[in-house]
Each structure stands twice: as C-alpha cells, then as structure tokens.
Amino acid sequence: MTDDRSSYLIHARDVRYRYGEGDISQYVLKGADLSVRSGEFVILAGPSGSGKSTFLSLIGALRKGQEGYIEVASHDLLNCHEHEMRDIRRKIGFVFQQHNLLNFLTASQNVEMVLEMFNGRFDEQHRKEKAREVLEKVGLGKQVDYYPRQLSVGQKQRVAIARSLVHQPKIILADEPTASLDGKTGVQVVEMLHHMVKTQGCGALVVTHDNRIFDYADRILHIEDGVIMAG
Amino acid sequence: MTISKAIYFPFRLAWRQLIYDKVRFLTAISGVIFACILVFMQLGFKDSLFESATLLQRVMTGQVYIIHKQSEAIWRLNSFPRQRLYRAMSIPGVEDVTILYVGQAPWKNPVTGVNRTALILGIEPRSTVYPLKGLDQHRKALQMRDAVLFDELSRPEFGPIKDMLKDKPSVPVEVAGRKVDVIGTFQMGITFSADGNLIVNDTTFFKLFPMKSQDGVDVGIITLKDGADPKYVQAELRKILPEDVKVLTRPEYVEDEKAYWNDLTPIGYIFNFGVIMGLVVGLVIVYQVLFNDITNHLHEYATLKAIGYEDFYFVKVVMSSSAILALMGFVPGWLLCLNLYSVVEDAIFIEMNLTASKAFFVFVLIAGMCLTSAVLAVRKLRSSSPVDVFS
Numbered sequence: 001m002t003d004d005r006s007s008y009l010i011h012a013r014d015v016r017y018r019y020g021e022g023d024i025s026q027y028v029l030k031g032a033d034l035s036v037r038s039g040e041f042v043i044l045a046g047p048s049g050s051g052k053s054t055f056l057s058l059i060g061a062l063r064k065g066q067e068g069y070i071e072v073a074s075h076d077l078l079n080c081h082e083h084e085m086r087d088i089r090r091k092i093g094f095v096f097q098q099h100n101l102l103n104f105l106t107a108s109q110n111v112e113m114v115l116e117m118f119n120g121r122f123d124e125q126h127r128k129e130k131a132r133e134v135l136e137k138v139g140l141g142k143q144v145d146y147y148p149r150q151l152s153v154g155q156k157q158r159v160a161i162a163r164s165l166v167h168q169p170k171i172i173l174a175d176e177p178t179a180s181l182d183g184k185t186g187v188q189v190v191e192m193l194h195h196m197v198k199t200q201g202c203g204a205l206v207v208t209h210d211n212r213i214f215d216y217a218d219r220i221l222h223i224e225d226g227v228i229m230a231g
Numbered sequence: 232m233t234i235s236k237a238i239y240f241p242f243r244l245a246w247r248q249l250i251y252d253k254v255r256f257l258t259a260i261s262g263v264i265f266a267c268i269l270v271f272m273q274l275g276f277k278d279s280l281f282e283s284a285t286l287l288q289r290v291m292t293g294q295v296y297i298i299h300k301q302s303e304a305i306w307r308l309n310s311f312p313r314q315r316l317y318r319a320m321s322i323p324g325v326e327d328v329t330i331l332y333v334g335q336a337p338w339k340n341p342v343t344g345v346n347r348t349a350l351i352l353g354i355e356p357r358s359t360v361y362p363l364k365g366l367d368q369h370r371k372a373l374q375m376r377d378a379v380l381f382d383e384l385s386r387p388e389f390g391p392i393k394d395m396l397k398d399k400p401s402v403p404v405e406v407a408g409r410k411v412d413v414i415g416t417f418q419m420g421i422t423f424s425a426d427g428n429l430i431v432n433d434t435t436f437f438k439l440f441p442m443k444s445q446d447g448v449d450v451g452i453i454t455l456k457d458g459a460d461p462k463y464v465q466a467e468l469r470k471i472l473p474e475d476v477k478v479l480t481r482p483e484y485v486e487d488e489k490a491y492w493n494d495l496t497p498i499g500y501i502f503n504f505g506v507i508m509g510l511v512v513g514l515v516i517v518y519q520v521l522f523n524d525i526t527n528h529l530h531e532y533a534t535l536k537a538i539g540y541e542d543f544y545f546v547k548v549v550m551s552s553s554a555i556l557a558l559m560g561f562v563p564g565w566l567l568c569l570n571l572y573s574v575v576e577d578a579i580f581i582e583m584n585l586t587a588s589k590a591f592f593v594f595v596l597i598a599g600m601c602l603t604s605a606v607l608a609v610r611k612l613r614s615s616s617p618v619d620v621f622s
Contacts, residue, residue, distance in 0.1 A: 057618055060537070062537055062617045062618050062620070063618050086539055086541060087539070089537060089538060089539045089617075090538070090539035092538075094534075094537055094538055094620070096534060096537075096620050098530065100530050100531050100533075100534035100620065101531070102248075102528065102531045103251070103531075104247050104248050104250075104251030104252075105247060109247070113244075113535065114538060114539075116240050117538070117539050117540060163538075164538075175620075
C-alpha cells in the first residue's frame with residue numbers, strides 16, 4: 001500500500017468533532033484517521049457512542065467538519081460549501097440501517113429516484129433499464145414492480161442497496177446494513193455489497209457490529225472513544 | 232436540470248404519493264370540493280342578491296337619477312320635492328324627466344286569501360324608460376283607474392294570476408286593502424326585499440298610498456339627448472340642486488343599491504363570512520393531508536436529501552400536491568355547483584348565474600387556499616435532516 005493521497009477514495013486525518021459550545025462542549029472524535037482505496041471493502045466496528053455515526057456523517061458530507069482533514073472523491077470536505085457537499089453526496093452510495101424506501105413507489109421507482117437526480121443524464125427508458133438491471137443483480141428481477149409492503153425486510157434492504165449502487169458511485173458508505181436482517185439474509189446482503197465493490201472497483205466503508213460479516217473485509221478497523229485503530 | 236423536468240419530477244412524485252392511499256386522497260378531494268361548493272354557493276347568493284336588488288336600476292334606460300340623500304335602497308326611499316326634478320329640464324342635454332314612485336303593500340292572494348308583501352312601482356304609463364317585457368302591450372290599459380300589472384316572475388304564493396288571466400280580461404285583487412284589477416302581466420323578477428312586483432299608474436299609486444305626498448318624488452329619472460354626457464349633466468345638476476338629494480349616473484345608482492346590501496345590512500357580511508368559513512375549512516383539511524404526508528415520510532425525505540436531493544425539491548413536491556388537490560377538487564365542485572345553482576334557482580325564484588368569471592375567481596380562491604396550506608405544511612420539512620439518517 002502506498003501513501004500517495006491521490007489513490008485514496010476516502011482519506012481522513014486527525015479528524016476531531018465536538019458537540020456543544022464552550023465549557024459544555026465534548027469531543028466525540030479525537031483525531032480519527034482512515035483511508036479507503038478503490039476496490040477495498042473496509043469494516044469499521046465499535047461500541048455505541050464511540051463516534052461511528054458522527055464519523056460516517058462527516059465522510060458522507062452530511063455534516064460539516066470542524067477540525068482535521070477529510071478528502072472524499074478528491075474533494076476537501078472541510079473547505080467546501082453546502083451545495084458542493086450535496087454534489088459530493090451524489091457520488092456516494094449510501095446504505096442505511098433502515099431501508100427508508102418510499103412506500104408509494106415500486107422497487108423500480110425507488111431505484112429510479114436516484115437517477116432522476118441526474119435527470120439530464122438519463123432518459124426515462126434508460127432509467128427504467130438501469131433500475132431493472134441493478135435490481136436483477138441484487139436478485140429482485142421478479143419484484144421490480146412490487147411496492148415495499150409486498151417485499152420482505154431482506155428484499156427491502158436489497159432494494160436500498162440497488163438504490164445506492166444504480167448510479168455507480170465511487171464510494172459506498174453503509175451503516176449497519178445487516179442490523180434489521182436475519183443472519184442468512186444479512187450475509188447475502190454483505191456478499192452482494194462485497195461483490196459490487198470487487199466488480200465495480202469502488203471503495204466501501206461499512207460500519208457494523210455484526211462479526212459474521214467480518215470475513216468479507218479487506219481491513220477491519222475499530223473505533224473507540226473517538227479514535228480509530230487497526231483491527 | 233431542465234425546467235420541465237424540474238417541475239415534472241416533483242409533480243409526479245406528489246401525484247404518486249397522493250394516489251397511493253386512495254381513501255385518504257378521496258377524503259382530501261372531498262374536503263376541497265366541500266370548500267369549493269361553500270364558496271360557490273355563498274358567492275352565488277351574494278351575487279344573486281346584488282343582481283336582483285339592482286334589477287330595476289339596470290333595466291331602466293335613464294342615464295341620470297335623483298334620489299333623496301337619506302334614501303338607502305329601492306324599498307327604503309325618502310321622497311324629495313318634484314320641483315328639484317323639473318329644474319333638471321333647464322340643463323343642456325336633458326331630453327326628458329320622469330318620476331318613479333315606489334312603495335310596499337300587502338297583496339291578498341285571490342285564491343287562498345293569504346297576504347304577501349309586494350313591491351309597487353308607480354309610473355307614468357307613457358314613459359319609455361322601463362323596457363320590461365310585457366309592459367309595452369299594456370301601456371294603454373295601464374292608464375285606466377285601478378289597473379295593475381302583475382310580475383309573472385313573482386313567487387307562486389301570490390296566486391296563479393297568469394293562468395287566471397287566460398280566462399278573463401282582468402282579475403280583481405286586493406292590494407293595501409283596496410280593490411284593484413290585474414289587467415296583464417310583465418316580467419321583472421323578485422328580489423331579496425320583495426317576493427312579488429306590481430306596476431300601477433301614478434294615480435292608482437296614490438290611491439294605494441294615500442298618506443304619501445303627491446308632491447314627493449321617490450326616484451327622478453332623467454333621459455338625456457343623444458350624445459349628451461351624463462357626467463356633465465350630473466355635475467351641472469349638483470351645482471343647482473341643494474345637498475338633500477343625490478345625483479347619480481346609472482352605474483353609480485347600481486353601486487349605491489349594492490352598497491346598501493353590502494354595507495348597511497348584515498346580509499353582505501354573512502355571505503362574505505360564509506366564503507371565508509368555506510376557505511378555512513378547506514385550508515384545514517388540505518393542511519392536514521399535506522402535513523401528514525410530510526410527517527409520514529420524514530425519514531424517506533431525509534434519506535433522499537442524504538443521497539443528494541436538494542431541500543427545494545421537497546418544497547416543490549408539497550406545492551405540487553396542493554396544486555393537484557386544488558385542481559381535482561375544483562373541477563367536480565364546479566360541475567356540482569352548475570346543478571346546485573339550478574336547484575336553488577328553482578327554490579328561491581331568483582336567478583343565480585355561474586359565470587366563467589365567477590368560476591375563475593373561485594378557482595383562484597381555492598388555489599390560494601391550497602397554496603396557503605402548502606406554505607404552512609412546508610415548515611415541517613425542516614424536521615427532515617439528512618444527518619439524522621446515520622443516527
């Protein structure tokens with residue numbers, strides 16, 4: 001592994017973040033370092049309150065950084081404007097603990113929502129084809145027109161993964177993607193993510209407690225008390 | 232992003248969101264329809280009040296009118312001395328003047344014997360300023376003593392006068408306790424202040440109203456020569472007449488009558504209040520639907536914001552929902568009211584017109600109501616923060 005920054009999809013150094021102001025402020029991140037390269041599947045594990053979610057929201061450009069250095073997809077996150085953060089988020093595939101699918105849209109329409117964001121780039125036919133294609137990849141080729149209520153929890157999470165991958169992001173950020181799934185489905189979902197990373201050449205940072213999926217990681221990092229350590 | 236897609240995508244999302252729960256969607260539309268009907272009916276009543284109240288003023292062909300300053304409405308007139316009206320003849324441009332006497336008196340139904348109040352117009356039979364249908368053919372007969380013309384658009388409680396006249400040349404009736412003869416009919420239409428109308432000559436009028444001064448004029452009607460300017464004549468009359476009379480052009484006289492009903496009676500206020508209540512009810516229903524839609528999808532909206540959607544996209548979704556509800560509620564509301572107006576017309580015997588301009592005005596009100604609901608509901612979107620999706 002080289003230290004050349006340009007080869008990193010995610011590069012975070014000495015990231016500090018505090019909640020509150022003045023005397024009552026408290027640091028939840030106390031100098032976190034982390035890097036993810038293209039084609040790498042990295043797991044970040046740690047107990048509740050260790051700063052995982054805060055770190056993920058900083059890397060995901062959902063929250064403005066305070067101290068340190070964060071570079072994601074060649075963008076310096078600490079020195080960018082709100083609208084730039086939104087543009088950076090469009091380059092990331094997010095998988096959340098909850099699928100958060102719109103219940104009034106079919107699986108295909110939920111996936112197409114991401115492509116509509118880039119509406120100048122994909123026409124309607126193209127959007128439908130891409131959504132179908134990615135849903136087939138996650139094993140839901142027969143459920144493209146199903147509404148979320150017609151899908152199992154595992155299938156909903158697969159739709160959420162399809163949604164996060166359909167625009168072929170450079171980076172995948174996953175927050176406890178197996179938390180709401182049974183063991184077998186959880187493993188299937190992670191296998192799928194792992195497969196996408198290896199075939200599409202993107203980088204994935206997966207935050208999880210679930211040690212059943214640790215075998216899929218290229219690297220396992222632990223975060224504790226706001227500091228990230230190699231596993 | 233092209234403008235059409237910037238509008239189309241949120242509009243489509245709003246549509247899909249609304250129609251997903253069909254019962255709720257129908258409930259929301261019903262709310263808008265209800266508001267729509269309330270507004271249409273209140274405005275319809277108000278307009279029909281104004282239309283009927285100003286019927287005579289709009290029919291009469293005189294260009295300038297003189298009434299006593301304390302006269303409030305056609306059925307609440309004070310008289311002024313007739314010399315004031317004759318002075319108008321000295322103004323250049325004045326062709327002719329004529330007098331209208333107005334009073335209300337009980338009419339006894341010749342069949343049932345039940346009394347109803349009628350508006351009685353005392354006119355000079357030869358005067359041509361009243362182009363009312365049916366009046367011309369009875370102009371000569373109306374000069375006879377105790378002759379009365381009956382408005383065939385009066386309420387049925389006045390009796391089947393028109394049918395009775397088919398069998399005989401006149402129908403004896405009792406008006407203000409005196410015997411008179413109905414010798415024919417004309418068409419004018421009833422108002423909120425009178426259920427039926429009669430026309431008599433000036434002599435018969437004073438027989439029916441013996442307490443009224445024969446020197447007094449209720450309405451002075453001035454007909455101008457071709458090309459004469461009513462504003463000029465009005466100004467000249469104001470110079471020579473004392474301030475106890477109002478000199479009005481015809482449009483001003485119409486507005487003066489409307490002002491009485493709108494400002495001096497509670498009726499105008501009641502109808503306006505009804506319109507506001509309809510809009511408030513609709514606003515609450517639409518707000519509730521939009522607010523619930525946002526509340527039920529806060530996590531999903533936050534997720535979409537997290538993946539790159541801008542906040543304004545969801546404002547457009549809510550605005551689109553309100554536009555859809557406005558349109559989907561207005562159209563059936565309007566169609567229903569077309570029928571309801573006919574039903575009410577038949578019941579109250581007063582014309583109610585659902586004009587294109589009224590429909591457009593109501594649509595603007597309904598759209599404004601839905602838009603206001605959306606603006607209020609949109610504040611809830613602030614609760615949807617993309618940061619929360621990692622919590």
